[in-house]
Amino acid sequence: MIRPRALLSWLITAALALIVIWALLGALLIYRLHRTRLQAERFLISFKTLEVGRSRINEVSSLATKYHGAWRSRPTSGAGSPCGDGASVVEFVFDNYLLHKFYGYSMTRFDATIYVKDSLVCFRSISMDTVVHGVDGMYDGVFVEEFRRTPFSAPFSAGRLDHVEVSVTMDVRAPADARDAALTFNLDCLTKVRGCRDTEEIAPAIWRNSREIAPTRWRTQWDN
Numbered sequence: 001m002i003r004p005r006a007l008l009s010w011l012i013t014a015a016l017a018l019i020v021i022w023a024l025l026g027a028l029l030i031y032r033l034h035r036t037r038l039q040a041e042r043f044l045i046s047f048k049t050l051e052v053g054r055s056r057i058n059e060v061s062s063l064a065t066k067y068h069g070a071w072r073s074r075p076t077s078g079a080g081s082p083c084g085d086g087a088s089v090v091e092f093v094f095d096n097y098l099l100h101k102f103y104g105y106s107m108t109r110f111d112a113t114i115y116v117k118d119s120l121v122c123f124r125s126i127s128m129d130t131v132v133h134g135v136d137g138m139y140d141g142v143f144v145e146e147f148r149r150t151p152f153s154a155p156f157s158a159g160r161l162d163h164v165e166v167s168v169t170m171d172v173r174a175p176a177d178a179r180d181a182a183l184t185f186n187l188d189c190l191t192k193v194r195g196c197r198d199t200e201e202i203a204p205a206i207w208r209n210s211r212e213i214a215p216t217r218w219r220t221q222w223d224n
């Protein structure tokens with residue numbers, strides 16, 4: 001029969017061991033997440049150098065190998081291909097899922113998709129979204145897509161631009177400074193416990209350049 005004092009001592013020892021293991025696991029996951037953020041930064045630099053309509057499949061394959069891109073034979077969404085039939089698709093994902101699942105971090109995801117047809121990049125998109133801390137089902141997100149030729153009249157347009165969601169569509173005719181602003185993300189959002197509070201924190205360059213790149217109908221939001 002185990003004595004009460006011995007049992008209590010065993011329980012305390014077991015609890016302390018679990019706390020230590022939990023802390024060490026958390027430290028390991030935080031370290032891995034910081035490595036993920038650094039990988040995402042390097043990936044973004046390379047992604048920004050790609051040119052729709054000019055960059056070739058070997059450049060995309062190199063990115064896929066280096067950053068664990070997943071090739072798809074067709075869009076997984078079933079919504080159709082922006083490049084028409086016969087395009088191949090590679091997807092890249094960087095997130096904080098494990099820290100979100102086990103340590104209460106706000107779920108944050110940074111991802112990119114590249115379409116290749118006839119050995120050339122024909123479309124690309126990139127996005128980041130983060131769950132609003134403590135509010136189920138609420139998130140802030142930025143989504144940017146670039147076509148060879150946008151389905152809209154303007155080469156650069158913001159379908160939505162506010163603190164909850166930013167949606168930008170552009171093509172190869174877009175001004176270089178507008179394209180650079182649209183493709184600039186705050187990757188520190190990946191490592192923040194509460195994520196980033198809104199789209200201005202996720203994509204600060206878009207907001208800094210809002211008067212120049214946003215349609216007139218949006219400008220009053222930054223004047224207030």
